[in-house]
Amino acid sequence: MSLIRAFPGLRPADGRAEDVAAPPYDVLSEAEAREMVKNRPWSFLHISRPEVDLPAGIDPHAPEVYAKAAENLAAMRREGVLTTDSRDCYYVYRLTMGAHTQLGVVAAASVDAYDSGRIKRHELTRPDKELDRVKQISALNAQTGPVFLVYPSDERIDDLLRGAAEGEPAMDVTASDSVRHQIWVLSDRTRITALTLLFDELPALYIADGHHRSAAASRVAAQRKLANPQHTGNEPYNYFLSVIFPHKQTQILDYNRVVRDLNGMTVSQFLQAIGERFQVESVDEPVKPEQTGHFGMYLDGSWYRLVLPESRIPSLDPVASLDVSLLSHEILEPVLGISDQRTDSRIDFVGGIRGLKALEQRVDSGEWAVAFALYPTSMNGLMAVADAGQIMPPKSTWFEPKLADGLVSHLLE
Structure with a gap:
């Protein structure tokens, strides 16, 4: 299995990215999320924080919350706010915060590589948070929160991504925190194959942020593999949504x-x-x-x-x-x-x-x-901990800028 692969992304229709894009689900309180969705019926927070559409004070892990997320996702697809690409693609993602810029790729990353330790982790996870993400993925039949990965900087990959990020982006959103999110769709078969092969040459990828999301994807994959007598390894559940940046471009704050x-x-x-x-x-x-x-x-x-x-x-x-x-x-x-x-x-x-x-x-x-x-912890320091198979103390890293939710999702259909 490839370390990463292209996939048909679920993403905002032309002209709808600004309506949809939202902060990561786990950086907002319920009160903040409720405030942010006012007058924003298509904000992805209706999917990532569906309790905003239910009575205040509801348990965010109640079954009706996950059901509401699925209902809202179906509505956004039915109304044409979100559409699915007709072919496998990579999505080149540029983040800009002030003078800082980083350029990476949205890809489906291998669960097998995560399970075997080729996608390396550096944090412990909490079972309750894992279970929450398992229920969210299962209810949506999709992975909507990307795992933030880094790759050891490779000029060949960097050059390919720079070449793909030319011309008008398919999505260009400046969020309320002034961070700019730009995405180009990479659908050319030759460049997709080249990028896949270049990643396959890498010794490892490293989780920067998203340990619970990646652990949940692994659990969902294991469940579906057991339930599928025709399992081949090519099913979408064998991969998880990720955004991968070169380690030299990532920014860790104190x-x-x-x-x-x-x-x-x-x-x-x-x-x-x-x-x-x-x-x-x-x-x-x-x-x-x-x-x-x-x-x-x-x-x-x-x-x-x-x-x-x-x-x-x-x-x-x-x-x-x-x-x-x-x-x-x-x-x-x-x-x-x-x-x-x-x-x-x-x-x-x-x-x-x-x-x-x-x-x-x-x-x-x-x-x-x-x-x-x-x-601040350095990216090299994080990678050294992961390479040694060790665990960092809690709250060791604060990555900025943050990824946006809703720009590309990975369907498990």
């Missing part, structure tokens, strides 16, 4: 932390404990770390620069050397008593897209005692 209290210490006692592990410097401006082992800390109305001696940074362990791990091992666990960031309510996470001002606001509100600004 993923910062706020902690609710100082574990019983006064401010001076806490600073003394930090000073036993870090070089601590009081500064007049917010601190945005510029290298591994450097942290910003906002405490009691003041910013501090924390520098961890290089001798305390593990050089051979790809997980222990991550800044999120260094913060955990040097401050969160031994000083603040936070041993499990997944479950401890004393810690929260703030995506770097919100800026350092958001950290000040959280602490100044009085609800949080201290904030830490981190140096």
Whole structure:
């Protein structure tokens, strides 16, 4: 089986992309989603967050929610808002956020490659979130939320994609966050074959974001394989919807932390404990770390620069050397008593897209005692963890820009 393959995408009809495109389902609260669909009857949120069409407060995992998603998808197809291409295609996807641009491809990625570890993961998944995606895929008979993958940058692939992204795109949408989404349809048989073969030469693909979606696709594929005595391996359920970018073009922002209290210490006692592990410097401006082992800390109305001696940074362990791990091992666990960031309510996470001002606001509100600004995890660091078969700490990466939902979906029909 090929690592990736072209497929007949379900996508907005000509001129309807702006009506349909929506933020990823998992970046919005229910209240935000309900607000976004006002006066937008064809927003893909009616499919990805169908509770917006049901009474407020409904359990988003109730059977009627998944049924509503299927009903809304059928309506959008029936009304011609969404149409299906008549032949297998790849879809070249350009994301632009300010000065940053990345160019990749929407493709169907092999479930077998995921199951065998050739599509590599770096996060643990939660069974309840997996089950939610399994139910969504099964209800829709389609994968509508793409998995964000990266490939080790290859100039031959990059060049082919650049060549395909010439002329007028089939879709061109600038979202409310000013991110521009452009898609070109690649239907030429020669270039499709060339792209498929080039990907087959790659040693691996890496999941950047979408561990629950890929795990759910694997579970659905296993279920359908068992239920299909005529299984051949070519059925659509053997592949999952993905958008794949070269690793050198992806952008990971910092993923910062706020902690609710100082574990019983006064401010001076806490600073003394930090000073036993870090070089601590009081500064007049917010601190945005510029290298591994450097942290910003906002405490009691003041910013501090924390520098961890290089001798305390593990050089051979790809997980222990991550800044999120260094913060955990040097401050969160031994000083603040936070041993499990997944479950401890004393810690929260703030995506770097919100800026350092958001950290000040959280602490100044009085609800949080201290904030830490981190140096972003690198793409090479993520790949090293995945190559080693290890798992990253929770909330290690914040990818920007985000993909849009609804521009291309993968039918399992």
